[in-house]
Amino acid sequence: MKASSYPLFTQKNDPSDAEIISHKLMLKAGLIRQQSTGQYSFLPIGYRVLKKIENIIRDEMDSIGSAEILMPSVQPSELWQESGRWGTYGLELLRLNDRHDRKYCLGPTFEEVITDLVRKDLNSYKQLPLNMYQISTKFRDEIRPRFGIMRAREFIMKDAYSFHINEKCLDNWYQNYKDAYNNIFKRLQLDYTMVDADSGNIGGSKSNEFHVLAEAGEDDLLIDEKGIGTNFEIAKAKYGSNDIEKIVNENNLIHKKGIEVGHIFKLGDKYSKSMGLSIADADLNVNHLQMGCYGIGVSRIVAAAIEQNYDEKGIIWPKSISPFQFALIEIDGHKNESVRSFSNEIYQTMKRNSVEIILDDRNAKLGNKLHDWELMGVPNIAIIGKKEAQNNIVTFKKRSGSEKESLSADQLISKLDTD
């Protein structure tokens, strides 16, 4: 990519409508723009980050054998009537009518749709277990959306669903997803923790949440000396108190704030029973299928990652999800042919070596360019001016540090690889 022809929307002024750091930086660095309350467009830089996260998730889902699908976001009310949630889900479910006055909702979650899908196509227990996921837009009509994409009405979520002949198989797969989630959050290079949680509106017997630890988090987590955590929501019942300070002191717990970025559920037969999804097993016993569902707030992770990785200059992306790995800044390339050609040479070399590079060939001053890339959080930055072009070197600096060093093209490549 070359910055001169790539849409960048950084702003110099702090946005006025943002409170928490991730929201401010996402607006300022030009990752998102608000469309209306709780609804945002992703601009090119923001969307690149989002896709990085999606692809890590895809990779880990694929590796445990969960297959990607895509379901319609407008869902017929009949399915929700069957599951019983048309009446119980509440105002968070955005309902709408089509031209024939048939009732629909915008999907906040997809248990009904996928259960319907599977019951129509499942013929034999031998096809089980089934594991499928999608990455798609979800809509929840939150009473009060806030903090940018952290609590949006419209957001990107990965939701996986599993179907099993018995509980033992569900247990095994629940563990598979748990392992995959740990891999995902490790690869995202985020400081996170898993806790026991309340399964709420989704239902089921057992659920665990994955939280990115950050002060801006809306959840209170209680963690014991063994590192086992509980969401305060269910800790209230467990310890018989609403006083979080008291619970923490009496039970020797640590209190941390978390951003819920993942939630996995053992649903059991809640949906298979209400929606009639059953099959005969090898002994000809007909059972309702055991189900699990496994969500990750993909767009929320973008914000959560920023809450954990920033400084006074802007975002500092973990390498795994940075929009670019490397920003190469040329100084006055439009006026200096040797600078331009050397920059292009380095740019092509990097591309040949599969480095995700953006060449900043804009007609702007060095300071402006540096401020932009530091704001956007790209981990590696290098500069090429007259001096560098003459000596076949680049001046390299990491986003996270302040020292600069002179490197040859070869040295630069190994520097980036070992970052």
Add this chain to the structure above:
RNA sequence: CGGGGUGUAGCGCAGCUUGGUAGCGCGGCUGGUUUGGGACCAGUAGGUCGUAGGUUCGAAUCCUAUCACCCCGACCA
């Protein structure tokens, strides 16, 4: 839904108390001078002051209604 706040140029804001027909910084564009961490000078474009109604000779300013957005709470996950 209750409480608080904000809507004025692309972004950030002043002006409103005390009505007289809109301004500042940043950004944009043009020209020139600059050029290694957000340059300088000159010029220039850009706003039915959220919307509707009312009061008035006259409304960004006063009154009423309404809409949007932000924050706290309730709620939800």
